[in-house]
Amino acid sequence: MASAGKGAKGKRPQWTLATSPSHLLHRAQQVAADLFARNTGTSRDDLTPRQFAVLAALAERDGCSQSDLTAMTGIDRSTLADLLSRMAKRGLVARRKAPDDARANEVRLTSDGRAAWLQAAPAAIEADLQLLAALPRQRRETFVSLLGLLATIEDESAPRVSLVRPTLLPDVADTGEAGDADEAGRERAEVPPASPKADKRKTKSKADAKAKKKSRDKPKSESKRGKARKGERGKKRKS
DSSP states (O other), X not given: OOOTTSOGGGOOOOOOTTTOHHHHHHHHHHHHHHHHHHHHOOSTTSOOHHHHHHHHHHHHSTTOBHHHHHHHHXXXXXXXXXXXXXXXXXXXXXXXXXXXXXXXXEEEEOHHHHHHHHHHHHHHHHHHHXXXXXXXXXXXXXXXXXXXXXXXXXOTTXXXXXXXXXXXXXXXXXXXXXXXXXXXXXXXXHOOOOOHHHHHHHHHHHHHHHHHHHHHTSOHHHHHHHHHHHHHHHHHHHO
């Protein structure tokens, strides 16, 4: 039985930490969590990113079920149950049986919970702005949109995203093909667009070529009839 850690036929899979989307997302999440803690505080009574996410979700849909909170925040059921228990002890949320379903719990913000949300929200916004400041201004909106797509891949109600599975690539260090491909891509990107005058010249040259082709393709019978008419006119002049 082949070892799971070996590539096919001795080929080395081109997986690196520096190019792995999943690893880079994990590292980016660590940066985001550090920025959140730095802006909101790191004391025992301060909100964690998950606690803040729950308060933010309840600020949008107060009185929703725990299942709804799981869908909105992405926190799994068991972790959310423990999290809500700790938040209830702090007086941030209150739970009760849903009036329309005795099996479901309804979660609401308390006055302390709403106050904590309002106090932490500006700091959370500042943390997000600091995170986006690391990106070029024209790419920030696209970045957030792509994160939204990735975050809803498993959501059946979300738009479907076509995922490309990574493949085993030849060793770039041995072939140098990646560098050639990058150079070719840069050359294609540097080709300037055609000017309107150049387009007109191309159109005129195409029209001239079509006219020449038509003249070459005229039936021989037409040229013979033309010669016959010229001959008749010549005889009439002599007579």
